[in-house]
Amino acid sequence: MKKWQNKKQSDEIGVEAASKNIAATGPWEIVESRTGETWRMRAVQDHWRQTPHFEEMVFWEIPEESSRIAGFQTGQLDTFLMSFDTIPLVESIPGAQLVSVPDAVGMNLRIYGNWYPIEGVEPRPGYDGDLPWVSPTADVTTPEWETAVKVRMALLMAIDRDALVETILSGRGHTKIPLHGYNNFMHLLEGRDWPAFSTEGAIALLAEAGYPDGFSITLTPSIRGAAAEVEGCEIIAQMWNDIGLDVNFQRIPYGTLRPQLVGRTYQGATCHAGSPLSTPARGYGSYLSANPFNRGLEHPYQEDLMLRAQKEVDPVKRNQLEKDVGIFLLDNALTDLRYYTMDAVWPVGPRIEPWGEFVKTTDVRQINGYEFMQHRK
Structure with missing residues (x-):
């Protein structure tokens, strides 16, 4: 900032x-x-x-x-x-x-801790490969990476997004956009979306990943003034409880949370409101290792794509890079995953x-x- x-x-x-x-x-x-x-x-x-x-x-x-x-x-x-x-x-x-104001605010699930080593960047204090949702390696072809993806997919599968829209938003929202920043660029995601809601499916995925009894995770709403930002996050905590997770729900001032995000020390997930972007690349800055603030992810592949997308002046080439970024984030259930878009x-x-x-x-x-x-x- x-x-x-x-x-x-x-x-x-x-x-x-x-x-x-x-x-x-x-x-x-x-x-x-x-x-x-x-x-x-x-x-x-x-x-x-x-x-x-x-x-x-x-x-x-x-x-x-x-x-x-x-x-x-x-x-x-x-x-x-x-x-x-x-x-x-x-x-x-x-x-x-x-x-x-229609489609004014998106509520996003940010999963923190996936700060993988990048050449020339000091190790992040919050990176811990033993966390269930974090891989001990940045190699996306390894079984360890696949296991962490299963855990993150289970976190998404456990969330009934449509129920959130009906109960929290009284129907004044939708779940058409699966990823922050892609409001007007859904075509780049080639039909990708969150996994279909299934409590049983999420429990099965956790068992496949080696967590049949669940695990502990911290969930914190980023309290910044969006309507129902805390209430929606509380319901997500309950949905995670339903799949056997021990959720430490933190309701703390954003001024207390933000330094942990800047310092790359926070381990858990946040419910974070965001506004529409003119292009996905416009929001890439706060993913990068050189940026003070961070959305929970640093990975060599993602960092390279985002840096190139920010510099690219040819809209066709930039769209291809934005497509590659979006597919990487969604296919691996990494961060900034949009659970609903709402009217203001x-x-x-x-x-x-x-x-x-x-x-x-x-x-x-x-x-x-x-x-x-x-x-x-």
Whole structure:
């Protein structure tokens, strides 16, 4: 992740002060903030993109959905992040509406620990070939590699993706996309998909791999603001319990989880939200060994393909490399495996107009486009 700071400001008041009092270019200026509670902002007049229609905006951090709903019902909140099962209640409130962005967010299963030796790269502290889902060798032709693939396939086979869409998303999503980044490039995957859901099949695969009694694994939701990201992950944990796994479910702040991902020390799986990409190669950076952040995989073959895809300017040749990457990730059930794609749905209170046409779709885990909100006419 790159962070840009105003050098003049940093030189004048110091890096630490500049990190808290950022010189930014957005349409809102932070007036007051209390960590974990509230942010009060005022509109930037004559803003280069859009001067907000409201003079002031206040963000409240309210952990409990029931409290957010109560604030919305009483008119104290004009919009909020909600779970999908709250939609019927919002629709019953006089004057309330919904803003919906289709196929806005993908929830991906990232399996961590497959950090295989790459020439010139220091060994990763989290690489352990004794973990059931990790091979002791990077050679994909070996029985050891095949055994680890069976374990990872069992993890996928145990997840009823369609049931997640119906229960967690109230049907506002789908399972058509099996791999992150391939929303508009499904043809490159040549019909590949997750293994069909089967609890019995997953148990049989684990037995074939030498784990008839299961094993222990850590599962952690990357809590970054996507709807139902924790609830969906909790159900996956239960589905893994159903095949005999001892799941250590961690609900921790993302600020606590992320350093483990950067340091390549985390061993387990995460439920991680991601937004659509213009091309698969655009997302390859955080797989590479030179990148601070990592998605759980470093392999010589994958690293070579991704580096070449990033540099390739010929779209036909780049698509072939992206195809090879996608097939490698899916055939070996490695990481960034999409369990569902969902719409972004936000409630709109009776005092404001819906602003859906102005939503920036590059990242819609959080509500955006506040500067375009207007008073209800």
